[in-house]
Amino acid sequence: MTFLSPGRLWLLALLPALLAVYVLLQYRRRGYAVRFTNLALLDQVAPRRPGWRRHVAAALFLAMLTLLMIGFARPATGVKVPRDRATVMVAVDVSLSMMAKDVAPSRFDAAKAAAKKFIGDLPARFNVGVVSFAGNANLVAAPTADRQAAIASLDTLVLAKRTAIGEAVFTSLQGVRSLDGQAAQDPPPAHIVLLSDGDNTTGRSVAEAIDASRAAHIPVSTIAFGTPYGTVDIEGETTSVSVNKQTLRDLAQSTDGKAYEAADAGQLSQVYAHIGSSLGYRTEHRDVSSRFIGIALLFALAAGGTSLAWFSRLP
Structure with missing residues (x-):
């Protein structure tokens, strides 16, 4: 696979920074929770439930962004065309x-x-x-x-x-x-x-x-x-x-x-x-960015669906 607009791939460098911000916010959230001395109130703010659920929607959202960025760089595959x-x-x-x-x-x-x-x-x-x-x-x-x-x-x-x-x-x-x-x-x-x-x-x-x-x-x-x-x-x-x-x-x-x-x-x-x-053939590169965008849409729907089902809100 090749890219018809490879210069746009620099956007992928933003993903580690976005992930780092997300991790930092999770640590800050934990810090806010331990400030409460009232245990009943603490249980309301940070209820005991499977912690992994809140990360699923974020992971799906990051996957969607990754696919959209790759699609924006116009990925292409070689196709044999008769001469x-x-x-x-x-x-x-x-x-x-x-x-x-x-x-x-x-x-x-x-x-x-x-x-x-x-x-x-x-x-x-x-x-x-x-x-x-x-x-x-x-x-x-x-x-x-x-x-x-x-x-x-x-x-x-x-x-x-x-x-x-x-x-x-x-x-x-x-x-x-x-x-x-x-x-x-x-x-x-x-x-x-x-x-x-x-x-x-x-x-x-x-x-x-x-x-x-x-x-x-x-x-x-x-x-x-x-x-x-x-x-x-x-x-x-x-x-x-x-x-x-x-x-x-x-x-x-x-x-x-x-x-x-x-x-x-x-x-x-x-x-x-x-x-x-x-x-017999020459190789032409054909844009397949629609594939990545289509899969990204599926990830977006999955992120939204899980967030609504578990937290009654969109990510």
Whole structure:
């Protein structure tokens, strides 16, 4: 809990002083009572009855004041509010190494299937865009709430030579800035999910991509497709294409994202959980002073009721 007007809490410092005055008055009352030498008269002034009753109304009154002072400082609690402009960019590696079949049916087909499932499972409030990258990177689907358009764009992807992971990140960042008319000056909360086998062979470096992502405060989560034993046949020659998990891990960890491996069937749900926690909501503080005032009124009624019932007067 926080307070929207914390400066008003200084009023609570008056409560100890008020309590001290009350205690002092009780001692003075006792002093007045012992001045009477006539025992019958003393019994009328200070009758023998449970002494605690006279303190109940005072205690309830002090509790009421405490709650009113806290309410006056406007206490607030954090409330999660959905972010309608939240954007997820899905970048898919279409380099020739993705033809390797060490991930069934192939790295490329597995990555497309994973991307389709991931996009389909995103909440409707998220915008989603698609980037493909090989020797360069292309925005194949601009960020939109249209899931079918984003998924359909994955079926148009074609494999090509080389791998430009750095360019994929830069193109994804540009895609975020193209979301709407205010995105350039007020970028939406965003996250990049990059699916690849991990080698950056052309274009800007991964280190440059990390710097750009950090400057934009946009995390990059990566999903590595492949094993150390992948091979592809290119122009009649068999070439080893081992997955480079370290590059993807460095990219994710350096941008506050998460690094996953496609070998784990539960990876996509974990990726979404991480993204949902960072993009799905923003926290707003909402005034809850009415709760304290309402409880204070109950204490006031209790104080008045007990005082009337026991002493036939209001406190």
